[in-house]
Each structure stands twice: as C-alpha cells, then as structure tokens.
Amino acid sequence: LLSAVAGPLCAMVTVSSPQAVLEVGFSVEGGQPRYTVSRLGETVIRPSRLGLQFADAPGLDTGLAIIGSATRAVDETWTQPWGESEKVRNHYNELRVDLGRDGATLLSVVFRVYDSGLGFRYEVPADAGHAKRSISNELTEFALGGDHQAWWTGAYLPNRYEYLYRHTPLSAIWKADTPLTMKTDSGLYLSLHEAALVDYAAMTLENIGDNTLKADLIPWSDGARVKTEGAFVTPWRTLEVADTAVGLIAASDLILNLNEPNRLGDAAWIEPGKYVGVWWEMHIRQSTWASGPRHGANTANVKRYIDFAAKYGFKGVLVEGWNVGWDGDWIANSELFNFTLPYPDYDFDELARYARAKGVRIIGHHETSGGIGNYEAQLEPAMKFMADHGVRAIKTGYVKQNGQIPRVDDTGKTVHEWQHGQFMVRHYQKVIEAAARQHIAINTHEPIKDTGLRRTWPNWMSREGARGQEYNAWSDGNGPAHTATLPFTRLLSGPMDFTPGIFDLGSEVARRERNIPTTLAKQLALYVVIYSPLQMAADLPENYEAKPAAFQFIRDVPADWAETRALAGEIGEYVVIARRDRASPDWYLGALTNAHGRLLSVPLGFLESGRRYRAQLYRDGLVAHWDKNPESVLIETRELGSQDLLQLRLAPGGGAAIRFVPIDPE
Numbered sequence: 316l317l318s319a320v321a322g323p324l325c326a327m328v329t330v331s332s333p334q335a336v337l338e339v340g341f342s343v344e345g346g347q348p349r350y351t352v353s354r355l356g357e358t359v360i361r362p363s364r365l366g367l368q369f370a371d372a373p374g375l376d377t378g379l380a381i382i383g384s385a386t387r388a389v390d391e392t393w394t395q396p397w398g399e400s401e402k403v404r405n406h407y408n409e410l411r412v413d414l415g416r417d418g419a420t421l422l423s424v425v426f427r428v429y430d431s432g433l434g435f436r437y438e439v440p441a442d443a444g445h446a447k448r449s450i451s452n453e454l455t456e457f458a459l460g461g462d463h464q465a466w467w468t469g470a471y472l473p474n475r476y477e478y479l480y481r482h483t484p485l486s487a488i489w490k491a492d493t494p495l496t497m498k499t500d501s502g503l504y505l506s507l508h509e510a511a512l513v514d515y516a517a518m519t520l521e522n523i524g525d526n527t528l529k530a531d532l533i534p535w536s537d538g539a540r541v542k543t544e545g546a547f548v549t550p551w552r553t554l555e556v557a558d559t560a561v562g563l564i565a566a567s568d569l570i571l572n573l574n575e576p577n578r579l580g581d582a583a584w585i586e587p588g589k590y591v592g593v594w595w596e597m598h599i600r601q602s603t604w605a606s607g608p609r610h611g612a613n614t615a616n617v618k619r620y621i622d623f624a625a626k627y628g629f630k631g632v633l634v635e636g637w638n639v640g641w642d643g644d645w646i647a648n649s650e651l652f653n654f655t656l657p658y659p660d661y662d663f664d665e666l667a668r669y670a671r672a673k674g675v676r677i678i679g680h681h682e683t684s685g686g687i688g689n690y691e692a693q694l695e696p697a698m699k700f701m702a703d704h705g706v707r708a709i710k711t712g713y714v715k716q717n718g719q720i721p722r723v724d725d726t727g728k729t730v731h732e733w734q735h736g737q738f739m740v741r742h743y744q745k746v747i748e749a750a751a752r753q754h755i756a757i758n759t760h761e762p763i764k765d766t767g768l769r770r771t772w773p774n775w776m777s778r779e780g781a782r783g784q785e786y787n788a789w790s791d792g793n794g795p796a797h798t799a800t801l802p803f804t805r806l807l808s809g810p811m812d813f814t815p816g817i818f819d820l821g822s823e824v825a826r827r828e829r830n831i832p833t834t835l836a837k838q839l840a841l842y843v844v845i846y847s848p849l850q851m852a853a854d855l856p857e858n859y860e861a862k863p864a865a866f867q868f869i870r871d872v873p874a875d876w877a878e879t880r881a882l883a884g885e886i887g888e889y890v891v892i893a894r895r896d897r898a899s900p901d902w903y904l905g906a907l908t909n910a911h912g913r914l915l916s917v918p919l920g921f922l923e924s925g926r927r928y929r930a931q932l933y934r935d936g937l938v939a940h941w942d943k944n945p946e947s948v949l950i951e952t953r954e955l956g957s958q959d960l961l962q963l964r965l966a967p968g969g970g971a972a973i974r975f976v977p978i979d980p981e
C-alpha cells in the first residue's frame with residue numbers, strides 16, 4: 316500500500332489510504348513541492364503547490380529537493396471522555412517527506428491518509444540564522460477537478476462566521492472560511508478544513524482562478540501572517556472525500572484524529588449536559604442584560620430558573636448580564652466589563668448556595684466584547700471567582716465587528732486585529748488553559764472555528780461559530796434551509812451551541828416579532844441533529860410548561876453519545892441522524908427538512924437486532940408548516956425493531972424526533 320520510493324534523485328513519492336481508496340502523490344518539480352490526490356483513480360486534487368514564504372528569512376517554497384521520506388501505518392482506537400461517539404478509530408497511512416538544500420532538512424511535509432480523507436502539515440525545524448520568522452505567505456493550494464458546487468460563507472466579513480451559507484459554483488468564491496463543502500459533477504462530496512489550529516492564523520481559502528483555492532492566512536494588523544519562533548508545525552490542512560453527503564459527517568472524525576491526545580489527564584470533572592438560562596428573554600427583549608428595572612439576572616429571576624432546572628432535570632442554568640459592564644454601549648465599552656463584580660441585585664453567594672442545594676450548577680458568562688486586554692488582565696481571578704461559586708462551565712463571548720479587536724502593540728499604540736488571526740488564536744487558547752486550571756469547561760461564542768482541539772483540551776466543550784437560534788429572535792431569521800445545511804458544513808468541524816428548543820412559535824407576538832422558520836417537531840429534531848455536549852433548552856420556562864408532552868423529549872434526550880450514525884441527507888435539503896445514548900441502550904433519531912416537505916423511508920437497521928423498542932415519536936401534525944402552522948405536532952408511541960422501515964412525513968420546514976427505548980431486558 317505504501318509505495319514510497321525516494322532518494323536524492325527520485326522526486327516522486329506516493330502513499331495510499333489503508334484500503335487504497337485515496338492516493339496522495341508528492342513530487343518536487345523545478346525545486347517546488349507539489350501534491351495530488353485521487354480517489355479510486357479519479358482526480359480530486361490536481362498538482363497543487365506547497366510551501367511557505369517568510370518576510371524575513373529564505374522561503375521554503377522553491378529550490379528544494381527531497382532529502383528522504385518515511386512511511387508508517389497506524390490503526391488505533393481511542394476513547395472520548397464525552398462526544399458524539401465513545402470510540403474513535405484512527406486508521407491511516409502516513410508519509411513524511413523531508414525537503415531541503417545541500418542535504419539539510421529545512422521543511423518536512425507530513426501526510427496522513429485515511430480512506431475518507433487526509434490531512435497534511437508542514438513541520439519546520441529551527442533555522443539557526445533566523446530565530447524568529449514571520450510567515451508572509453502559505454502557498455498551499457487545492458487545485459480542484461472542476462467548477463464544483465460549493466457551500467460556503469465569505470471570510471473577513473463583519474459578523475465573523477455568522478452568515479447564511481451561499482450555494483454557488485466554486486468559481487463564485489472570493490475568500491471563504493472553512494469548513495468549505497463541495498460537490499463534484501461526478502457525485503463526490505468534499506470538505507476542506509483544518510485541524511489543530513494552535514499558535515497560527517486561521518486559514519481562509521482564496522479563489523485564485525482555474526478552480527483553484529489557495530490558503531490565505533488571516534494577517535496581523537502589521538501584515539505578518541504568522542509570527543514564529545524556532546521550530547514550528549502548522550495546523551493540518553484537511554480534505555474529506557465521500558460519495559454521499561452524510562459520508563462527510565462520518566469522515567469528520569478525521570479532524571479529531573489529527574489532534575494530539577488529551578493533555579488534561581483526568582477529565583471526569585468535565586460534565587456534558589443540558590442547560591436552561593436567563594438568555595432568550597433578553598434576545599426577545601423581555602428583559603435586559605443592563606442593570607435597571609428590567610434586569611434579567613436578578614436573584615429572584617435566577618432562582619426561578621434554578622427551580623425549573625431542578626424540577627425537570629437540567630444540570631445547568633446560564634446567567635447572562637450578571638456582572639458590571641453591560642450598561643451603555645457594551646460592544647464599544649469592552650474595558651468596562653468586570654468579571655468579579657456582580658450587579659447588586661445578583662446575589663451570587665446566595666445563588667451558588669441555592670443552586671447547590673437543588674443539585675444544579677450556574678453556568679457562568681464572560682462577555683468580553685472583544686476587550687482582550689481587559690479580559691486577560693482579569694483572567695485568573697475571573698476563573699477563580701466562578702469556581703468559588705461552584706461554576707463548572709462558562710460561556711464566553713466576543714461580540715465585536717471582525718477586524719476591530721483592539722490590541723496595544725509594542726510601541727503602546729492601539730491597533731485592530733481580526734477575530735481569527737494568530738493573536739486571537741493565542742487568546743482563545745489562553746482562556747481554555749486558564750479555565751482548565753480551575754476545572755472549568757468553556758463554551759465559546761464568537762469563537763475561532765473548531766479544529767478538533769477538544770481532543771487535547773476536553774474542557775473546550777462547545778462553541779458557536781455560525782448563525783445560531785438567536786438570529787431567529789431579532790433578524791429576518793435563518794430560513795428553513797439553514798439547519799439542513801449546518802450538518803454538512805459548520806458541524807463537520809465539531810459541536811455547536813446552537814441553542815435549540817424554542818416552543819413559542821405560533822403566538823401572536825412570536826409571529827409578529829420573530830422569524831423562527833421551523834415547526835415544533837423540527838425544534839426537537841435539532842437536539843439530535845446538532846451535536847453539543849452542552850445543549851440548551853433555550854425557551855422560557857413558561858413556554859415549556861405550556862407544552863409538557865413535547866417538552867418530554869427535551870427532558871429525555873441526552874447530550875452525550877455512545878455512537879452516531881448519519882443515515883441520510885443532502886446538503887441544504889434534509890438530514891436524518893441517529894445516536895445512541897452513552898448512559899443507556901436508548902437510541903434517538905432526528906430528521907429535519909428545508910422548506911420542502913418530504914416523505915422519508917428510514918431503515919431502522921441501527922437498532923440492536925432481535926430487540927423490540929418502544930418508539931416515542933414527535934412529528935409534524937398533518938397541518939404543520941413552518942410558516943402557516945408551526946406548532947402542530949403529533950406525539951405517539953409505536954413498537955418497532957431493526958427490521959422495520961419507518962415512513963417519516965416531514966412538513967415543509969418540519970422535522971421529527973424519536974426516542975427508542977428497548978422493551979425487553981437484554
């Protein structure tokens with residue numbers, strides 16, 4: 316399988332995936348490194364350049380020769396402390412090529428090739444003459460085989476990653492964030508992304524013509540792309556290749572596999588679970604983050620949520636707007652946020668006591684509005700303050716226009732950074748490590764994209780990084796296709812705190828003031844479709860108590876899974892996902908569709924054969940419609956087994972959620 320042959324005179328090396336599905340070819344032509352990728356003989360990546368250039372040191376892009384190469388095969392299975400699956404198989408063939416001049420290795424390119432994708436990265440030894448090097452250009456290209464259909468969001472835009480996906484030919488891209496999803500005319504599905512983004516700039520993809528995308532690293536304000544010191548490695552550049560859309564979901568283990576194993580050691584203190592919170596009420600303008608008569612984070616109101624959480628079995632209560640800093644223009648006044656000073660009507664000591672007595676934990680909130688200096692100066696005490704109040708998870712926030720993150724440079728001048736450059740990548744990482752020291756997990760909003768670092772830092776549990784439910788509260792809404800697109804785009808990178816579960820869809824005020832383009836059953840389906848180990852029930856307590864039968868599904872559904880099967884779907888059209896609970900033999904299924912209603916036949920072969928299950932079905936009522944009749948839902952129980960074919964009727968903008976409980980003991 317490994318046909319690596321190389322020496323000073325041989326400039327072509329290849330490596331295949333374990334079952335010879337993918338093949339990578341590496342060559343040096345005219346001193347320039349290039350690679351190709353094919354799948355079962357079909358070209359996926361045409362010859363594409365590799366290499367790095369520096370502003371202040373010789374480039375590693377040309378004048379290079381192969382000095383040596385080595386291959387190895389790895390097949391191991393590791394366990395996730397929490398996740399969408401308990402076991403992850405890491406099965407690849409690796410090719411390492413050392414490149415250099417005059418016999419000295421200056422750069423290694425390492426490929427790990429799986430049957431459903433690959434990753435490659437640059438490993439750069441220290442350069443004695445240039446202790447510090449500033450990367451001015453990463454040459455990595457992806458020369459694609461045609462003008463594929465692409466699902467993407469534009470990079471460098473003001474709202475960071477929060478845009479509806481565009482569906483255009485590849486040629487219409489200018490610069491895109493990753494994951495970027497494509498479909499070829501021949502029916503292959505591709506996802507380009509990166510893994511293990513540590514101390515480097517996020518990669519965007521620039522269209523340089525001829526169906527070729529090129530790495531474009533988000534620069535610092537001074538123009539440097541990445542500032543390095545001594546030896547360094549880059550993140551892995553990843554490509555998933557599948558012949559079905561849901562094959563991409565299965566292939567996305569690749570991102571985790573390319574990350575380093577857990578560095579925190581014992582992760583038992585990291586608890587996945589569901590939460591409620593003082594949150595939606597601010598987004599729908601019933602209360603305020605700011606202090607005053609309508610302040611949401613007041614002691615009595617938080618106690619009401621704690622009571623609700625305790626009564627219905629939620630582990631966490633998120634409280635936003637608890638600390639000084641929200642008054643006035645909080646997006647502009649980031650330096651006013653104080654992370655150890657609660658507002659006077661928020662009695663944190665009493666709430667910590669009250670929550671503990673009820674077996675619930677407060678989920679902390681650190682909105683920084685991009686004030687990195689202000690936050691970092693308070694980071695250690697801020698984390699300790701939360702830990703002292705029994706907090707085990709904090710949601711962080713960075714609401715600021717992209718490109719407007721203030722930083723005081725070496726000369727004392729304030730400059731402005733992009734949200735996804737190396738400066739911010741370093742910051743997000745600092746927060747994770749500071750939180751870990753206090754046994755706190757982080758759920759980052761306005762985050763850097765997920766590149767699988769939860770494997771190394773399992774306390775980095777969830778994040779936003781796409782348009783979430785909040786857009787349905789105050790914008791013209793996400794549209795019915797958004798959550799049918801996310802599983803094949805953003806969610807390939809990792810968990811998302813989308814905050815599902817809005818039940819008030821049909822009231823006059825909801826219809827007048829909000830744009831929540833789903834049926835009630837589709838809100839339930841989101842709990843299975845959108846994986847997050849911290850999963851919110853986002854609506855107000857009274858809206859759940861008004862619909863107890865449908866609420867039962869949210870109470871039952873877990874946030875930690877033993878196994879996941881992406882069963883069917885097409886990008887932006889529909890998706891069906893089944894997951895097995897980690898704490899019981901129960902299976903759950905979520906199915907949802909865009910604005911088109913559809914009748915799906917779902918084989919239940921994922922259920923344990925020979926066993927019968929009581930299926931609790933939550934599906935669209937016969938008159939349900941995301942716009943005309945969003946709340947019509949049918950709840951019924953049926954007996955089903957692995958041999959059955961389930962017909963699921965999804966209303967326009969609708970969905971279905973099912974819990975399967977084995978009837979007979981094993």
Ligand code: NOJ
Nearest residue numbers: 635682712714760761779
């Ligand atoms: C944006 C976050 O996504 C949202 O969840 C939060 O409520 C606001 N920022 C305020 O921090």
